[in-house]
Amino acid sequence: MTTVYLALGANLGNRRANLAAALERLRLGGKFKIRAVSGLYETRPVGYINQPDFLNMALEGETELSPLDLLDSLKRIELLAGRDFSAPRNYPRPLDLDILFYGDHLVNEDRLQVPHPRLHERAFVLAPLNEFAPRFTHPQLQSTIEDLLATFDLEKEGVFRYCAEPGLQIPPPRFLFVTGKLAAPVLEQFLHDLSTQLNFTYGIAKMDMDVAAFMSVRYIADHLKLPEEESGIYDLLVIPGWAKGDLASLERISGIKAVLGPTDLTELESWLELQIRCTKASSNATHYYTEEQLREIQARLTDSNIRIFTDGKCIYAFNDQLFVSGGIEDKELRTLFRQLGVDNASHAFYLGRELYKAAMSIRLGLPYHQDRDLAL
Ligand SMILES: Nc1ncnc2c1ncn2[C@@H]1O[C@H](COP(=O)(O)OP(=O)(O)OP(=O)(O)O)[C@@H](O)[C@H]1O
Ligand SMILES: Nc1nc2c(c(=O)[nH]1)N=C(CO)CN2
Known part of the structure; x- marks a missing residue:
């Protein structure tokens, strides 16, 4: 890669x-x-x-x-x-x-x-x-x-930068499921319910055979009719778990990476969760704002809540009035904290915790999001 x-x-x-x-x-x-x-x-x-x-x-x-x-x-x-x-x-x-x-x-x-x-x-x-x-x-x-x-x-x-059109998101993963005629309606119902819960999109290719368990990979390769422009819109082709045969040839013909799915629909949720987690875990890109961009964000604030960001090296904290930044050593964190001038005890606890979490994220090379747990 x-x-x-x-x-x-x-x-x-x-x-x-x-x-x-x-x-x-x-x-x-x-x-x-x-x-x-x-x-x-x-x-x-x-x-x-x-x-x-x-x-x-x-x-x-x-x-x-x-x-x-x-x-x-x-x-x-x-x-x-x-x-x-x-x-x-x-x-x-x-x-x-x-x-x-x-x-x-x-x-x-x-x-x-x-x-x-x-x-x-x-x-x-x-x-x-x-x-x-x-x-x-x-x-x-x-x-x-x-x-x-x-x-x-x-x-x-x-x-x-700030145009009238709202920005775009990374699209969620998109799976193409192959199924037989009998299982198609149940699979459709499962996928419909799970897709919002787990955040993925899908297509279903219904083969002209009653039971998916009888399909071989060869049969699927020969009968999967996919318009050429469609193969690009999928991340993964999921074929029934019982299918036997050469996945590499199916990948060549369909143009989509192919895997065996679960053998039982009741396992679909945990199977999908794992697939989706795998695609996320291999992501190493972290979005950082530059100081200039953070100052642009600050310019549009109208309240005194403190926003905290990191750029992988420094911590930035600001509200509508003040903008401070600093490194992650204990002394630097204390200075940063003092500069924020917080006198309310519970707010001070909150900010202290967030600043240490931000410092920890930089040490561990993890993304930092205010109010969210650090996650791999
Ligand atoms: N790094 C590159 N990315 C995309 N196309 C490239 C690249 N280097 C050379 N090309 C060639 O440039 C050809 C013309 O591309 P295109 O029509 O997008 O040019 P353009 O957008 O009008 O001008 P520019 O290349 O200055 O952006 C492409 O068909 C491609 O073969
Ligand atoms: N603003 C703007 N100007 C361009 C662009 C473009 O993407 N944005 N692309 C061009 C040819 O690649 C030529 N000129």
Whole structure:
């Protein structure tokens, strides 16, 4: 698995819906996992000026695809969004997906250059990327994203973080269940109930056979009719637990990672819980705000409640009036606490506990969320 960074842009049609659909399609049959997404930015077009404004965002993902296979998948997603590849470069488009970085690999092929050769000239790329990868170092320029971004005045560039469109979330996992005709209605009911409880989405492929237990992997591979554009929207193909045969060939034919599901519907809940936990546990991306972004958040506050954040190194605490930051050593924590000037005893206990939890999260390399337990 390689960590990759992608830039997304849209300036035709329903721009936000185009970006949302791209996130849904970016599962690539389980070969791509989105780990972090930025907010949406309203941006003035660069290059060919006489065209509508863009919505831009960036994301961090992990993939087992090679750089060129990833590029091909991105081109397919652009095509599904209605992209006209005969239009000249820099023309309006419903969707544009660029590979910014592929780990720290350098690629220099006719149809692919990575790192993207123009990313450091583009505030509309650097600003969203900086939300979750400020300290990623450009392998050729040897500068971090935050340093590259610091050379731009975002207002002058026409790059605005707080646009009218609400941001997008990482889509929940999406499973495709294969079933026989008899079990289909019961499975549908189970999945319908569990999907909100466990936060996943699903599709059901009903095979023309009464009982799922009689299906072989070969039979499923031969009879699963999936429109080509659909394989990308799933993370996992779940086939009945009794099925025997070669899963690798089914994966090749369907384009989706395949696993055997539980043999009994009563085990479906714990089986799904485990699957979902596994996808989350392998996520190592932590979203950190930069001090500048935290100060922007502060500027919009109107109350005195203290908000606490970390950036993996320092602790930041602020309300509408004051903004303090500091390190995680005991002495630094005490100074931070004093600067907050809290005189109410129960509030002081609360803040002390939160500050120590924030310090602990930094020591352990875990994400910190105010009022939530530390979690792996
Ligand atoms: N890192 C990269 N990411 C995406 N496409 C790339 C990359 N490097 C080279 N390309 C090639 O660029 C071609 C044109 O891509 P596209 O139409 O998205 O360009 P553009 O968005 O108009 O301009 P720009 O490349 O400056 O963003 C693609 O078909 C692809 O082969
Ligand atoms: N603001 C903005 N301008 C652009 C963009 C884009 O995504 N945002 N993409 C381009 C071609 O890739 C050319 N110009």
